[in-house]
Amino acid sequence: MSEARERDREATKARLLQSVEALIREEGFGALGINALAKRAGTDKVLIYRYFGGLAGLLSAYAEEGDFWWHVDDILAEPLPGPDEADGLSRCLGVIFARHAAFLRAHAVALEVIAWEIAQRNELTEALESVRESRSQEMMRRLAARFDLDVREFLASVGPLFALLGAAANYLAARGRRLRIFNGIDLQSDEGWRTLERSAARMIAGVASGAFSTYSTQ
Amino acid sequence: MSEARERDREATKARLLQSVEALIREEGFGALGINALAKRAGTDKVLIYRYFGGLAGLLSAYAEEGDFWWHVDDILAEPLPGPDEADGLSRCLGVIFARHAAFLRAHAVALEVIAWEIAQRNELTEALESVRESRSQEMMRRLAARFDLDVREFLASVGPLFALLGAAANYLAARGRRLRIFNGIDLQSDEGWRTLERSAARMIAGVASGAFSTYSTQ
DNA sequence: TTGACATGTCACCATCAGGTGACATATTAA
DNA sequence: TTAATATGTCACCTGATGGTGACATGTCAA
Secondary structure, X not given: OOOOOOOOHHHXXXXXXXXXXXXXXXXXXXXXXXXXXXXXXXXXXXXXXXXXXXXXXXXXXXXXXXXXXXOHHHHOOOOOOOOOOOOHHHHXXXXXXXXXXXXXXXXXXXXXHHHHHHHOOOHHHHHHHHHHHHHHHHHHHHHHHHOOOOHXXXXXXXXXXXXXXXHHHHHHHHHHOOOOEEOOEEOOOHHHHHHHHHHHHHHHHHHHHHOOOOOOOO | OOOOOOOOHHHXXXXXXXXXXHHHHHHOHHHOOHHHHHHHHOOOHHHHHHHHOOHHHHHHHHHHHOOOOOOHHHHOOOOOOOOXXXXXXXXXXXHHHHHHHHHHHHOHHHHHHHHHHHHOOOHHHHHHHHHHHHHHHHHHHHHHHHOOOOHHHHHHHHHHHHHHHHHHHHHXXXXXXXXXXXXXXXXXXXXXXXXXXXXXXXXXXXXXXXXOOOOOOO
C-alpha cells in the first residue's frame, strides 16, 4: 500500500521549498498553509514542523534562498546611460523604471509578494520585504557611485522620485494581474506599459530640469 | 435567558452594514466572514442569508451605500486652480494629487479597500472597485470640462499621468499603514508626504512643459 | 380570535485549518 | 546482531468556517 517513499531529508526539504514557490505562483499567498504545502510536496505536514520548526520557519527559509526578486546586477546591467552622456542620469532612471516594470510583469511570484506585503504583515512578508529593501538600497548606492554623487544627497533628491515611480510600477503591475484597465491604460499590454514608460521618462526629465544636482534641497 | 431582541428588520440590516465597516476598519478584510459579521452585529448569521442573500449580498449592499471613497465634489472642491490662471491645469493636477493622498491617509477603510483589491478578487472587491473607478472617471470628465478640453484627448494625455501618480499614492498610503519607511521617505509623517507632493508637482510640470494641449499624442 | 407570515434563536452539519501523539521501518553505530 | 535514531505515515484532536433546518414568538390582516 504505502509506497515506502525514499528516505532523503534534503530532498524532502527541497521539495517543500519548491512547493512554497509553486503555491505562491499558482494559487497566491492565500493558499499558503501547512496542509496545502505538505500535500503539494507529496509529503507529510509533520515534517514541516520537524525540519523547519513550522510554517514560519519554512517560509523564512524560502525568503532567504528564494529567487523572487530582481538582482542589482540585472537592474543595472549594461548598456545603461552613464555620467558622460547628455541627460545621463535622467535617462538612466528611465531605463531602471522600465526594467523594474518589465521584471514585475514577467514574474508572477514577485507580484504576489508585492500584493501580500501590502495586505498582510507576518513573518514571511517581513522577511521578503527586508530582502527587497536591501536590494533597492544597494541599487541606489551603486547608482550614486556611478554618477559620482554623494549618497546622502542623492537619496534626498532622487529618493522621492524613485518612491513615486517605484510605487506606481508596483501598484500597477500587481493590479494588472487581475484588472486589465486602470485610468484608460491597458495594464496587460505592451503598448500600455510603453505609454507609462514614456510618461515616466517625461516626469523624470521634468524633475531633472528643476534640480538634480548634488546641491539641491527643495 | 434569551432577551427577546426587538423585532426590527431595518435596524438589523443597518447594524449588519455598520458591522462591515467596523470590521474592515478595525480588523481588516481578512476578518470579514459570515460568523464574525453576525457576532459583531449581535445578531444571527441566518439573517444575513435571509436579508442579503448571503455574504456577497451584504458586502455589495455595503459597497453601494458605504462611504468608503472620496466624492467627486470633495476632490474638486474650490478653491482649485482654473483655466484662466498660469499653469492652471498643472497646478490643478497637483492639488488633486495632494487631496487624494490626504484622503487616503485619513481613511483607514479606504486603505484596506485598496490593499484588498490588489491582493484578492471577489464579489466585494469587484463592487468596491467599480464604485471607485466610476468616481475617477467622473472626476476626469469634469476636469476636462473645467478646462474646456475634449474628454477623449484629455484622457489620452493626462490618463497615464494620473495612472502613475494615483497608483503611487495608493501604494504608498496603503503600505504606510504598517511600514513606515519607503525609499527613505517617512510614509507616516506629514513631512514625508509634503516631499512626495513637491516631487509629484514637479513631475506634473515636467510633462506639461512637453505636451499637454489637446493636440498632443506622443 | 384565528391563522399566516416575519423576525429572530438555536442546534447541527460538513469541511477545513493548525497541531500532536503513536506507530512503522530504514539506517547506522555499538 | 542489536539497539538507537532518523525518516516517514497515519489517526486524531480542537477550533473556526460557511451553510441549513427546525423551532419559538411577535405582528398584523382576515
